[in-house]
Amino acid sequence: MDELTRDNHGFEGRSVEELGQDTEWHEYVFTGGTGTVLDFPLMIEAGDNDDGPFIRPLTDDEVRAWAPHGRPTYDEWDAALDSERLDYPGRAQGNCTVLYRDGRPMQIGYWGVTAD
Template sequence: MRPLTDAEVRAWCPGGRPTEAEWTAAVSDRGDLYPDRAAGNCTVLYHADGRPVSIGYWGVTAD
């Protein structure tokens, strides 16, 4: 599991503090956000007021 860099987050969330809605849209629309086989990514997700609320995880299995 690898956290995205600030530059990677800003590529799809210019403000750098993605909400769950922005993250869901990005992983649904952009295949380039998915890592290679047997790998995963994560990033902190924020409330609209800027407070961290959860972590978004996504990736590709080794199966």
């Protein structure tokens, strides 16, 4: 949402949900986009292997590969990305996972590669 606040890219007054249904927004995203999570108009199931553009949550097994206890913190997620234990998906694809603090869900970590 911060990206749309800074620059609405000509789509002023529309919610993220409305943008997700707008074919002009899709064209904008697929030919350059915002360079943010907004470039992924669809979330698929964790086990799906479809091509993008989409956001896909990690499966439990994928999380446990770098956070064996299954409740990763921000620091563990960041270290997994830096060490390449956690892969980046292909072009026009993103991943996400819940991040925990003191055993409670606190954030969602997003990472990926935009279509631009």
